[in-house]
Amino acid sequence: MRKVYIVGASLLKVDEQWNQSIDSLVTQVVDGLSEVRPWKIDAIYVANALGEILQSQANLGAIVAEDIGLAGVPALRVEAGGASGAAALLAGYQAILSGLADTVLVIGVEKLSDATPEESVFLSSLSERYDLLGFQGVTEAALAAMMYRLYLERYELPQEMVAQFPVLMHEHASKAPHAQYQFKTTLENVLSSPVVSPPLRRLETTAPADGAAAVILCSSDALPTIQHEQVVELAGAASSTDIVSPFDREDPLKLSAAARAFYEALARPGLSREQIKVLEIHDSYSILANLILESIGYSAEGASGLDAKNGMFDYGGKVVINTFGGLKARGHPLGATGVYQAAEIFLQLTGRAGACQVDGAKYGAMISLAGLGSSAYALVMKEG
């Protein structure tokens, strides 16, 4: 049976890259893939969420193909909000499994620093229904805050059961050279940072960032013909959708799309949750870490905070989450984020994660969301 491999991954430091454009970010990140030879690409998928608004640039397929000297190669831009990167990876995976492509370049690129703070809030809310919410100034952070409040009330928990996740993320990012925020923080700092929308605090959210990440996928047929230093199998990939507003779902605290995507991705290679030792999750708001971990079954409902407190998601625990700091601390360059997650798992499974290395990890998985779980993507990777 045809299989899909990742033969190279590259990522740039997530930062406010004032001097870099989409074009220059893309060329830099692709330069980091030079170990892969020959440079023969059948298709390019460019993940980007906001280029046409912030840089007045659409048609990023052709633009990026030309930037990297691959004009002539089929290229397509993929947008799925914060899950654009994962969606592009899924598209690449499908292209290879279909037999129509043997090598696919997936690039995630986003430049958010060009926005004013108010534009950033506006843009970060675009994945929710604008005609219902955005038009009246309801931000995505406000929706996350209401989920957060419902969560604390339902399970009668203190806020630290949610707010400790950013502390863990900053701890992990402190050893990650490509992370946006490499400082460590404390629960006290998180809980005394400015309120964004109560109970949500600034240190429980992400900030505008620029970044680019890229991976090369290839088929099992093409693998012998490609020079590469490391390889990881992209063993499963799946996605699902949900009712867009969390409050229209049967249970606003259950991320069903994430659960469906995750289990379908695991089922393809026949893996179980327990085999996953590295897990990248979409913690654009602290509360999403709790909800994802509970929705996909790592923790009982309302128990993820306690599990985290007991070390279940840290080094030495059952599964290490967000080994480079996750969206919270590595940073969340929106459309590029999913590709960062994949590149980070690639680093972990090839033993190149440096100080962030999870020892003995054979399997890794990622979950990426658009909005507050209305779209979910999951990818599962296996040591090559």
Next chain:
Amino acid sequence: MGAIGDELPRLSGVAVHGYGAYIPMFRVKASEIARVWGVPDSELPVLEKSVNSLDEDTVTIAAEAASYAIARAGIEPDRIGAVYVGSESHPYAVKPTGTIVADVLGINSRHLSADLEFACKAGTEAVELVSGLVASGMIEYGLAIGADTAQGRPRDALEYTAAAGGVALLIGKSGDGAIADLEYAASYVTDTPDFWRRSHERYPMHGSRFTGAPAYFHHIISAAKMVLEDGYSLDEFDYVVFHQPNTKFPYAAAKMLGIPAKKVEPGVVCNLIGNTYAASSMMGLAKVLDQSKPGERILMVSYGSGAGSDAFVFRVREGILDKRGKAPLVSELIERKRHIDYALYLKARGKIRE
């Protein structure tokens, strides 16, 4: 307006079927404004005034007042054939307020709509126009709305009183269920430049003491005298409502006419909410309707700068008893309040310039 024959300008067959008032909940004390400008607070024109919040304007105030008028009348909005909104603070210079209000209220498209402007009497102009349309049989019911979010230039005397509020009257033919018959309507206007706002200007100009004797008092008293000349006597009125730009003026006008203060007092709201401009005299009327009994007569005289007065006589009907309780009373709206300081007042009124 000259009476043509004995019957006019007496009206017959026109009645108020619903009335509704709305007052935004913010208040700023006149003493707070005086504090900012270093003015002694011994002789301020009102105690406090209403201030619309950032999400309120003439459209929203008019719509809420009108929704209460419809609730009291208990009729389907589709029977309303005219929506006239009088204001000096229409949100758009060009684009009617009335069409937005009508859509908010669910009134179907087959109706007359116009925005009126005549300083503080724009609302009572609407009452005259709608009454005429009902009397002529052109429409079954019509909404006459006076609403404003008035602006006074910082430190100007008007800053203490320029307030926000709205009142709507739902007018139809006399008959069962009417709240009050409208017995009489007449107007007295002259070219008197006591107050104006030029195009594109943010704040109005006014003639200071010129706004008194030749302006407010001359027109109010002339219009009231027309009512008496046309056959009413002062004894017939249980309540008298005059436009109330400040607390003193309506009492002073009453005194000049020999009307006892106790007939004026029930309709005076200015001290607690300021001058709601196009809604000012109608707010007094609404407050009187809140407490009047069937059979009682109300004289209302508005005043609009520039200048003119509309005089009306209402005769309260049985319908008031059932309908009064179907929407908030003016006193309840006055009591629903939150005081803000001058800084929040500037924010609420969009006076902070970048």
Next chain:
Amino acid sequence: MHAVFRPPVNWRHRRFRYRLVVWRCLNCGAVHHYATSICRRCRSNRVAEDKLPDRARLITYTVVKNPPVAFEKQAPYIVGLVEFEDGTRLVAGITDCDPEELKPGIELEKVVRKIAEDGESGLIVYGYKFRPVITRSH
């Protein structure tokens, strides 16, 4: 950045924004704020116009302290999740109160307020908000 409030878009939605006119599935009861011929929940094509009531109960709320474009001058402002008698939920601005006055379960009533304006010269957008009940029940 591009215009936030486009007149045709706002105009198209005015009946929902002013009067909570919705499209309700006659099969499962789900409501839609847009004209539709397929129910988003059960895929029935029996959908008819309806109107949500003017009263609802508060489920939860928060405050927007970091506002988006066009809402800068209103911050901080409250948004809440409300539920109508039929179970339909709506996220809406909550006005005329301080957050401290809000408790889950309190009754709110619909008003129409100015939502935002597109600068000094652009469109003024009006729409539903909810506030603690001041009107009498009749």
